[in-house]
Amino acid sequence: MASLEAINSRMREDWDRRAREDASYFVAFGRRRQSREEFLSSAGDVLRSLREEYRRFPPGTDFRGFTTLEIGCGPGRLMAALSADFGRLLGVDVSGEMVALARENLRDIPHAEARQGNGADLSGFSDSSIDFCYSYAVFQHIPDKAVIRNYLSEACRVLKAGGIFKGQLSGLPQTRQPGEELPAVSGWSARAATTGPPVEQRVAVDTWCGASFRPEEIALFAAEQGMQLLAMDGFETQYLWVTLRKPLGEQSANGGKARIVRVTNTYTADALIPRGGRFASASLWVLGLDPAADLNALRVMVEGQPAAPCFVGKHVWKGPAQVNFYLPPGVRSGVLPVCLESRGEPISETAPMRVVEPGPMVPKLVSVSDGVNLLSRMWIESRSIKVHIEEVGLQSAAAVHRALHAEIGGREIRDLDVFCVDPLPQRYEVNLSIPPEVAAGRHELAVSLGRRRFAPLEIQLAE
Numbered sequence: 486m487a488s489l490e491a492i493n494s495r496m497r498e499d500w501d502r503r504a505r506e507d508a509s510y511f512v513a514f515g516r517r518r519q520s521r522e523e524f525l526s527s528a529g530d531v532l533r534s535l536r537e538e539y540r541r542f543p544p545g546t547d548f549r550g551f552t553t554l555e556i557g558c559g560p561g562r563l564m565a566a567l568s569a570d571f572g573r574l575l576g577v578d579v580s581g582e583m584v585a586l587a588r589e590n591l592r593d594i595p596h597a598e599a600r601q602g603n604g605a606d607l608s609g610f611s612d613s614s615i616d617f618c619y620s621y622a623v624f625q626h627i628p629d630k631a632v633i634r635n636y637l638s639e640a641c642r643v644l645k646a647g648g649i650f651k652g653q654l655s656g657l658p659q660t661r662q663p664g665e666e667l668p669a670v671s672g673w674s675a676r677a678a679t680t681g682p683p684v685e686q687r688v689a690v691d692t693w694c695g696a697s698f699r700p701e702e703i704a705l706f707a708a709e710q711g712m713q714l715l716a717m718d719g720f721e722t723q724y725l726w727v728t729l730r731k732p733l734g735e736q737s738a739n740g741g742k743a744r745i746v747r748v749t750n751t752y753t754a755d756a757l758i759p760r761g762g763r764f765a766s767a768s769l770w771v772l773g774l775d776p777a778a779d780l781n782a783l784r785v786m787v788e789g790q791p792a793a794p795c796f797v798g799k800h801v802w803k804g805p806a807q808v809n810f811y812l813p814p815g816v817r818s819g820v821l822p823v824c825l826e827s828r829g830e831p832i833s834e835t836a837p838m839r840v841v842e843p844g845p846m847v848p849k850l851v852s853v854s855d856g857v858n859l860l861s862r863m864w865i866e867s868r869s870i871k872v873h874i875e876e877v878g879l880q881s882a883a884a885v886h887r888a889l890h891a892e893i894g895g896r897e898i899r900d901l902d903v904f905c906v907d908p909l910p911q912r913y914e915v916n917l918s919i920p921p922e923v924a925a926g927r928h929e930l931a932v933s934l935g936r937r938r939f940a941p942l943e944i945q946l947a948e
Contacts, residue, residue, distance in 0.1 A: 492629050493604035497579050499692040500626075504560070504582035512559045512622065516860040525565050525590065531621050532566050538617070538651050538728060539570075541715070544802045548572075551616040554643065556607070556636055556652070557623025558599050561587030568594045571617070579604035605632055607639040615643045618650045625655035625723060628690040630698070634706060641710045644731040650712075655697035656725030700793075703727055704781055713779040716796045722907045732777065743773040743825055745836035751809050758812065759843035763876075763910040765812045766795075767838060771825065774806040775832075784826045785810045787838070788817075791826075818842050846876040846911070850932060850939040856916055866947045870917040870930065875910045877934060885913050888935045893944070894928040896920055919946065 503511040509524040510517050549572040558564055558576025560583055574597040578584050587599035618640045624633045640650045690696050700717050707714035716728035750758050751766040758767045785792045796809035822835035855861040856869030879885050882903045891898040900918035925948045931941045
């Protein structure tokens with residue numbers, strides 16, 4: 486294992502080089518040589534995800550009085566957008582080149598400040614000084630779990646009581662560190678289990694494809710730090726999102742009875758929950774839930790079978806709490822009893838949950854783009870094509886590879902790479918390398934998966 490100093494030096498050198506080469510691409514990787522305006526406007530989904538956490542603060546909270554910290558601020562894309570929300574924004578990054586770009590992008594925002602850090606901690610930031618801390622597309626690039634854990638510990642240290650951390654890590658099974666012993670699978674893996682466990686691939690990690698975590702590891706970390714674990718989602722994907730809250734004083738998650746007032750589908754808000762597939766997730770709407778309850782304390786019991794929740798929160802401050810969970814694998818259809826437990830003790834009566842058979846899987850070709858410049862769509866500049874397919878009905882990337890057939894201009898594409906992006910909707914990414922004999926110009930791309938033939942698409946292959 487490399488020393489901490491060697492890892493930090495490697496991170497700094499690699500990200501300084503990427504910043505000099507094309508910072509916008511390596512941060513947002515939508516297109517090479519983006520304009521400043523295009524780059525700064527490219528984070529809409531991330532910003533919506535971060536702003537969802539605002540509702541965890543009391544009504545009437547003055548966010549202009551908040552001090553916010555971004556871990557891995559890069560060239561300041563998120564800080565620039567969030568400057569309208571908060572009174573003071575701080576960012577830290579291991580790359581001096583990235584920090585210089587951030588300072589330029591934030592030059593007209595006097596309450597935003599980017600600093601270069603040492604790549605290992607948040608030294609220079611005082612204990613209990615930050616109201617809201619976040620990180621995106623940073624930890625997925627760090628090649629050592631100990632460094633990531635230390636950053637997370639530091640985030641806990643600098644948060645004020647009641648403060649929120651929201652961050653994204655890699656949950657991809659492909660990025661396990663060689664020789665690492667995998668933790669036991671628990672109820673959090675029910676999401677992936679609806680389609681079968683992905684194949685573990687042990688590959689070396691570096692400063693682009695960093696270390697990854699299972700949800701059980703995050704749950705253990707939160708418990709050790711004394712933090713409330715309020716949300717985890719994106720299991721077995723590159724985007725494992727985690728929300729932590731620093732408790733307000735001494736609280737107990739064992740007090741009081743709760744009442745489940747209704748059960749709905751998490752995605753559609755109706756009363757029917759498929760027992761498998763991408764929509765096999767339910768929301769319990771609960772009155773009287775202890776404010777200290779979190780994912781480590783709570784368990785959902787479905788006909789006596791435990792399931793781990795993945796979200797605890799409120800849409801309306803005085804309304805019922807929402808507890809989301811993925812249905813455990815093998816659950817039957819019908820009207821099933823569901824109840825809540827806290828640390829092994831029942832805290833609610835049972836409520837009825839209506840579970841139905843899922844609809845049939847129909848493979849869908851959901852996107853096609855240039856393999857490098859994703860925003861170029863059908864204008865292919867890199868002689869590679871990226872295709873995303875969902876609901877493939879197959880259990881592994883190898884099976885998808887065998888079933889997939891692609892042609893361009895009537896010529897078969899033999900050089901292709903397949904991997905699972907998200908096991909819940911069975912979403913696979915396919916990267917196609919265009920044969921060298923295919924000339925520039927307009928061509929028809931034909932893709933099929935087994936007997937399923939997708940509508941042909943016209944692409945333009947650039948010179």
